[in-house]
Amino acid sequence: MLADFGFGILLVTFLASLYSIVASLYGHLAHRPKWVESARLSMQLTFPLLTLASLTLIYLLVSGDFNVKFVYEVTSRDMPTYLKVTALWGGQSGSLLFWSWLMSAFATAVTLRKWERDREFLPWVTMVASITIAFFLGLNVFFENPFQRFWQTFQGVDAYTFRPANAIPFAPEDGRGLNPLLRHPGMVIHPPMLYLGFVAYVIPFAFAIAALITGRADDRWIRLTRRWSLTAWLFLSLGLVLGGRWAYDVLGWGGYWAWDPVEIAAFMPWLTGTAFLHSVMIQEKRGMLKRWNMILIILTYSLVVFGTFLTRSGVLSSVHAFAQSEIGPAFFIFIGVTLVASVALLIYRWDSLHAEGQMHSMFSREALFLLNNLLFMGILVICFWGVISPLITELVTGSKVTVGPPYYERAAGPLFALLVLLMGIAPLSAWGHITLKNLAAQNGLELEKRYALAIAKLLWKPAIPAVLVLIGLLAAGITNIYALIGLTFAALTASITLYEFWRAARARGRAQKEHFFLALWNLAGRNRRRYGGYIIHLGVILMAVGIIGIEMFQSETQRSLAVGESIQLAGYTVRYDSLAQFPANDGRWVTRAVVSVFDKNGQFLTELYPRYDVYSDGQPMTIPGVRSTLADDLYVLLINWEGVTSQIAPFKVYHNPLVNWLWLGAFVFIFGTLIAAWPEAEREPLPAQARKTKTVYQPGD
Amino acid sequence: MAQSSRIKFILGGALILAAVVYLIVSSTQASAQYFMTIEELNAKGQSVIGKNVRVSGAVLGESIQYDPQSLTLRFTVAHVTADNREIEAQGGLAEVLYQATIDPNRPRIQVVYHGPKPDLLRNEAQAIMTGKMGEDGIFYAEELLLKCPTRYEEAVPAQTEG
Numbered sequence: 001m002l003a004d005f006g007f008g009i010l011l012v013t014f015l016a017s018l019y020s021i022v023a024s025l026y027g028h029l030a031h032r033p034k035w036v037e038s039a040r041l042s043m044q045l046t047f048p049l050l051t052l053a054s055l056t057l058i059y060l061l062v063s064g065d066f067n068v069k070f071v072y073e074v075t076s077r078d079m080p081t082y083l084k085v086t087a088l089w090g091g092q093s094g095s096l097l098f099w100s101w102l103m104s105a106f107a108t109a110v111t112l113r114k115w116e117r118d119r120e121f122l123p124w125v126t127m128v129a130s131i132t133i134a135f136f137l138g139l140n141v142f143f144e145n146p147f148q149r150f151w152q153t154f155q156g157v158d159a160y161t162f163r164p165a166n167a168i169p170f171a172p173e174d175g176r177g178l179n180p181l182l183r184h185p186g187m188v189i190h191p192p193m194l195y196l197g198f199v200a201y202v203i204p205f206a207f208a209i210a211a212l213i214t215g216r217a218d219d220r221w222i223r224l225t226r227r228w229s230l231t232a233w234l235f236l237s238l239g240l241v242l243g244g245r246w247a248y249d250v251l252g253w254g255g256y257w258a259w260d261p262v263e264i265a266a267f268m269p270w271l272t273g274t275a276f277l278h279s280v281m282i283q284e285k286r287g288m289l290k291r292w293n294m295i296l297i298i299l300t301y302s303l304v305v306f307g308t309f310l311t312r313s314g315v316l317s318s319v320h321a322f323a324q325s326e327i328g329p330a331f332f333i334f335i336g337v338t339l340v341a342s343v344a345l346l347i348y349r350w351d352s353l354h355a356e357g358q359m360h361s362m363f364s365r366e367a368l369f370l371l372n373n374l375l376f377m378g379i380l381v382i383c384f385w386g387v388i389s390p391l392i393t394e395l396v397t398g399s400k401v402t403v404g405p406p407y408y409e410r411a412a413g414p415l416f417a418l419l420v421l422l423m424g425i426a427p428l429s430a431w432g433h434i435t436l437k438n439l440a441a442q443n444g445l446e447l448e449k450r451y452a453l454a455i456a457k458l459l460w461k462p463a464i465p466a467v468l469v470l471i472g473l474l475a476a477g478i479t480n481i482y483a484l485i486g487l488t489f490a491a492l493t494a495s496i497t498l499y500e501f502w503r504a505a506r507a508r509g510r511a512q513k514e515h516f517f518l519a520l521w522n523l524a525g526r527n528r529r530r531y532g533g534y535i536i537h538l539g540v541i542l543m544a545v546g547i548i549g550i551e552m553f554q555s556e557t558q559r560s561l562a563v564g565e566s567i568q569l570a571g572y573t574v575r576y577d578s579l580a581q582f583p584a585n586d587g588r589w590v591t592r593a594v595v596s597v598f599d600k601n602g603q604f605l606t607e608l609y610p611r612y613d614v615y616s617d618g619q620p621m622t623i624p625g626v627r628s629t630l631a632d633d634l635y636v637l638l639i640n641w642e643g644v645t646s647q648i649a650p651f652k653v654y655h656n657p658l659v660n661w662l663w664l665g666a667f668v669f670i671f672g673t674l675i676a677a678w679p680e681a682e683r684e685p686l687p688a689q690a691r692k693t694k695t696v697y698q699p700g701d
Numbered sequence: 702m703a704q705s706s707r708i709k710f711i712l713g714g715a716l717i718l719a720a721v722v723y724l725i726v727s728s729t730q731a732s733a734q735y736f737m738t739i740e741e742l743n744a745k746g747q748s749v750i751g752k753n754v755r756v757s758g759a760v761l762g763e764s765i766q767y768d769p770q771s772l773t774l775r776f777t778v779a780h781v782t783a784d785n786r787e788i789e790a791q792g793g794l795a796e797v798l799y800q801a802t803i804d805p806n807r808p809r810i811q812v813v814y815h816g817p818k819p820d821l822l823r824n825e826a827q828a829i830m831t832g833k834m835g836e837d838g839i840f841y842a843e844e845l846l847l848k849c850p851t852r853y854e855e856a857v858p859a860q861t862e863g
Binding site: 367 | 710713717720721724725727728729731733734735736737755769770772783816817821831
């Protein structure tokens with residue numbers, strides 16, 4: 001039986017990963033490289049094995065073998081094949097298997113490389129990866145077997161891994177089907193993106209642990225895993241954005257982010273990961289923040305596992321709680337044990353991870369990076385408190401107190417605004433060095449004053465567009481102080497960043513006698529990380545503009561309309577024209593309204609088709625009709641058809657200014673990350689001596 | 702130089718820390734919601750009026766009244782326990798909700814909500830509401846979430862299907 005075959009493979013893979021842990025440990029302790037090699041091979045074996053297990057489950061899903069409980073839970077006959085394949089991550093046990101499978105793929109990829117120079121890392125990287133794989137496989141084997149089958153006994157039908165005595169297999173006629181809310185292209189790729197991000201962060205963590213155990217205090221582990229960190233970060237960011245887009249398209253509440261605990265669970269590793277991405281540069285360039293980077297990657301790993309736990313355990317009430325199960329304690333123990341062990345290792349190596357340099361000024365690049373890190377950590381603490389406060393207050397006071405979106409917006413908003421401003425200062429700090437040198441030559445001012453003067457001298461040109469934006473906003477009659485601050489910061493940061501591109505490209509063009517655009521191209525090519533980073537910053541600024549737009553200026557109205565009646569919002573007129581009801585070919589019952597949209601001069605703009613679908617199992621879904629432009633989205637919902645005559649239909653209309661900048665920014669953001677992560681020939685690490693010398697900024701260095 | 706800059710960094714760090722703590726404390730106070738059961742809500746009486754409360758209960762199907770013109774929704778919910786372990790012990794959420802709706806002695810509250818009638822509002826659904834208790838003893842919900850546990854958590858198919 002195929003399901004038993006699948007479970008058998010899971011069991012064998014679990015044993016292989018356990019063997020890999022033991023063999024790598026023994027190989028190192030007994031100085032037997034062959035054992036380490038054997039550990040590596042057995043870990044790599046988990047990848048083909050898990051591929052086979054996943055394919056087995058996918059085959060069961062596609063062929064509709066409802067005898068298998070998981071297949072019954074997440075698929076039904078009317079689902080198209082591609083959805084049956086992606087149902088692999090549509091339920092808890094399947095998504096755990098999928099997680100292990102991705103993990104084994106990444107761990108295999110990283111151990112396939114040449115290890116001559118870093119031989120001492122190998123056993124520990126293998127061990128950490130295997131422990132992670134073993135844990136997730138253990139969950140599958142002991143708690144959540146995706147290959148469980150239904151058996152009929154005299155007591156009734158239940159799901160078991162092994163056949164109970166006197167039982168006969170039981171196969172329902174049809175499955176329950178994937179929750180219709182999840183039958184959306186965005187939702188089909190959103191979980192894999194998040195998982196890819198989660199899983200890829202295990203690799204830098206494994207190297208960090210290897211560095212701690214072997215006592216290598218240099219930045220080799222960071223250099224080796226730089227691209228992994230960026231990849232992880234890119235996927236995690238993509239996952240978050242796709243999730244937001246899905247919510248906007250499908251959930252029908254006019255928003256994209258609800259500060260739901262599960263959203264925050266995916267957002268927290270992103271916060272530490274982003275901080276990590278920045279602070280490792282300081283370790284590479286200045287030999288500082290070594291302990292801090294260790295703390296960040298350990299935290300990221302714990303938060304990744306915690307994130308998987310929150311999304312998959314149903315411990316917190318949430319719109320995402322499609323899954324409920326008993327695996328909570330196992331996750332809790334695993335997070336606790338790995339966190340304590342990692343921190344113990346860090347404390348053990350604490351003294352050897354001393355900084356090679358020292359920070360001199362509050363305006364130095366290092367200090368700004370540190371500030372950036374503190375802000376990210378601040379947001380993390382705010383998020384963490386928001387998620388756990390119901391649990392804590394219940395323990396302390398007996399009554400459960402929870403905080404909603406206003407808490408997060410109020411507490412984290414100022415920190416986000418500061419981060420936007422900091423992104424603008426980032427390029428300044430780089431060219432600040434030159435100006436500073438010039439200033440120092442001119443007069444003997446104090447260091448702090450020189451920095452301040454240098455920044456003022458550099459700032460006035462890019463500040464002009466920001467001031468113009470502010471004047472424009474005031475002229476447009478915008479009085480919301482937070483929006484004014486936010487948009488001015490965004491304009492300032494964008495103009496400083498663009499100015500940096502222009503300035504550096506012009507300087508390079510002059511020096512190298514290149515055309516401006518060629519110089520720009522070469523500039524980005526020569527220092528991908530810096531200019532990729534700046535492009536990411538521009539993307540974030542665009543996203544910030546979109547977020548400010550929808551958060552501060554969203555308006556809504558709702559009313560029941562008779563055919564021919566209209567509703568007004570933000571200068572738009574929405575007229576209800578007609579309504580049709582018909583069955584769709586996949587068993588949905590569709591109620592589709594036609595509305596016409598007019599602008600404030602009465603000019604016809606477009607027709608929209610807000611829909612209200614009811615799936616065959618009774619699950620309804622509200623699909624908005626959206627007119628989308630760069631300036632705003634008009635988001636029309638047909639709400640709750642039930643109990644209303646065909647002549648009158650209730651509508652809800654949202655006006656979402658600037659929201660498209662959010663999605664646009666995401667594309668710029670991805671582009672920047674690709675530039676930053678694009679492979680270039682690996683350079684030998686600089687000797688520590690060379691790193692300590694002051695580097696003077698050069699365009700495209 | 703080194704000493705004075707260290708002090709500056711420590712001061713700067715302390716300042717940021719203080720700012721974050723201040724933001725957390727003040728925002729928590731400003732947006733705190735009290736999780737309560739209907740029993741607790743009724744027992745507290747006057748003291749909860751005007752506070753942000755999050756309460757959950759079983760919807761009584763017959764009580765649902767909806768005026769599509771004014772989008773006003775009225776219904777009554779019955780007390781269910783908030784303790785997950787107790788729910789499991791009593792046979793799962795669906796069973797607990799069913800019991801709540803048929804037991805006439807359960808504490809109940811009337812709810813008023815302005816907005817579209819949610820798709821899942823029906824008998825034995827679990828309503829999770831955020832809002833405030835009015836002077837008139839009616840709960841004015843600002844946010845209304847609904848769960849129909851049978852659909853998601855029915856682990857075993859009905860035998861008649863086979």
